Amino acid sequence: MKFFKEPAHFFRFFRKTEEKDRQVVFYAEHRGYYPNFEGIIDELLEKYEQPVCYITSDIGDPVFQHPNPKLKAFYIDKLLAFFMISIKCKVYVMTLTDLDRYHLKRSPHPVHYVYVFHSMVSTHMMYRWGAFDHYDSILCVGPHHIAEFREHEKQQNLPAKTLVEAGYYRLERIHAKYREQQDEKKDIPPGKPVVLVAPSWGKENVIESHGKELVDILLKNNYDVIVRPHPETVRRSPGVLDALESAFKDNPSFFLERSVATDDSLLKADVLISDCSGVTLEYAFGTERPVIFLDVPYKIKNERYGELGMEPLELSLMSKIGVKVSPGKLDSLPAVIDRFITEKETFKEKIVREREKNVFAFNRSSAVSARHIMDILKEGEGKDE
Numbered sequence: 591m592k593f594f595k596e597p598a599h600f601f602r603f604f605r606k607t608e609e610k611d612r613q614v615v616f617y618a619e620h621r622g623y624y625p626n627f628e629g630i631i632d633e634l635l636e637k638y639e640q641p642v643c644y645i646t647s648d649i650g651d652p653v654f655q656h657p658n659p660k661l662k663a664f665y666i667d668k669l670l671a672f673f674m675i676s677i678k679c680k681v682y683v684m685t686l687t688d689l690d691r692y693h694l695k696r697s698p699h700p701v702h703y704v705y706v707f708h709s710m711v712s713t714h715m716m717y718r719w720g721a722f723d724h725y726d727s728i729l730c731v732g733p734h735h736i737a738e739f740r741e742h743e744k745q746q747n748l749p750a751k752t753l754v755e756a757g758y759y760r761l762e763r764i765h766a767k768y769r770e771q772q773d774e775k776k777d778i779p780p781g782k783p784v785v786l787v788a789p790s791w792g793k794e795n796v797i798e799s800h801g802k803e804l805v806d807i808l809l810k811n812n813y814d815v816i817v818r819p820h821p822e823t824v825r826r827s828p829g830v831l832d833a834l835e836s837a838f839k840d841n842p843s844f845f846l847e848r849s850v851a852t853d854d855s856l857l858k859a860d861v862l863i864s865d866c867s868g869v870t871l872e873y874a875f876g877t878e879r880p881v882i883f884l885d886v887p888y889k890i891k892n893e894r895y896g897e898l899g900m901e902p903l904e905l906s907l908m909s910k911i912g913v914k915v916s917p918g919k920l921d922s923l924p925a926v927i928d929r930f931i932t933e934k935e936t937f938k939e940k941i942v943r944e945r946e947k948n949v950f951a952f953n954r955s956s957a958v959s960a961r962h963i964m965d966i967l968k969e970g971e972g973k974d975e
Contacts, residue, residue: 629956709868757955764876786859
């Protein structure tokens with residue numbers, strides 16, 4: 591069925607959609623990326639009444655049920671490389687790194703490429719070297735991104751990009767939902783503490799290296815446990831997750847969440863256990879609660895990251911938003927978890943201070959980002975004239 595749908599969507603975009611309605615295009619690899627775009631898209635649709643085309647490589651993406659007729663969704667997957675070199679829009683918005691370095695190339699037409707972060711982490715350790723070099727403008731989460739891009743440009747003698755102090759909508763969404771949830775629960779007696787295990791992906795991530803032992807200890811200490819693997823772990827290591835599910839499926843306090851499309855588990859959790867994953871920043875800054883970092887090897891996608899001379903944000907914040915625990919001392923986790931819950935107000939004060947220092951435009955990111963896109967459109971109109 592997908593084989594027949596994709597050419598029809600390709601044809602509908604280029605032949606059946608008016609040019610004025612395809613000036614702003616968003617692309618998502620799968621449904622899990624919509625939360626990173628949602629605020630910007632809503633602002634474009636509602637405030638500016640700007641038509642938006644949304645390209646997704648996920649045939650089951652809920653965006654196809656979006657109620658606003660000004661948002662037109664298209665399924666493009668196998669034809670994506672051809673689609674991208676054929677596009678003639680004015681603004682192309684993506685969370686995809688490595689543009690123009692592999693098979694996904696920039697269009698030969700004058701398209702302005704805007705990058706939206708799908709994580710708050712730094713640019714130089716968890717992303718490939720040069721991953722952002724071929725974007726025109728970047729919607730930066732915080733001061734760390736500005737400093738990292740400018741230093742990289744200086745070292746590599748690259749032209750300066752447009753860097754926008756945009757903030758991070760997904761964080762705002764988590765924070766708003768968390769506050770709403772807390773208001774609803776304030777008169778409800780607390781139940782068992784909920785511990786969320788949500789690490790990064792790779793061979794030595796928390797789930798693959800210590801998952802069974804970790805979950806066993808947590809369950810034996812009477813916590814509700816949610817395991818939320820990274821989408822890449824779900825895709826690359828399904829056998830690991832199947833084994834974990836098989837081991838604990840009969841325990842009603844265990845839940846394996848294979849999708850990151852919602853933020854529900856982040857909102858439920860009293861404590862997060864992770865590694866240097868970007869979810870630690872979303873959780874801490876979104877729910878104002880601390881993180882336990884298991885001290886496993888870092889996921890490094892750029893072996894040259896030290897050349898920048900800057901400590902990645904995800905490492906520098908570990909001691910400020912939580913504590914590190916050695917994998918050899920998993921038995922100490924219950925004491926740490928209980929302390930986090932007991933002293934949550936003290937941790938909250940520290941975390942809020944760090945959020946203020948490290949995140950731009952908190953609760954205003956969608957307005958800032960949409961305004962930037964509209965400014966690009968206006969500049970394009972001026973050039974056309």
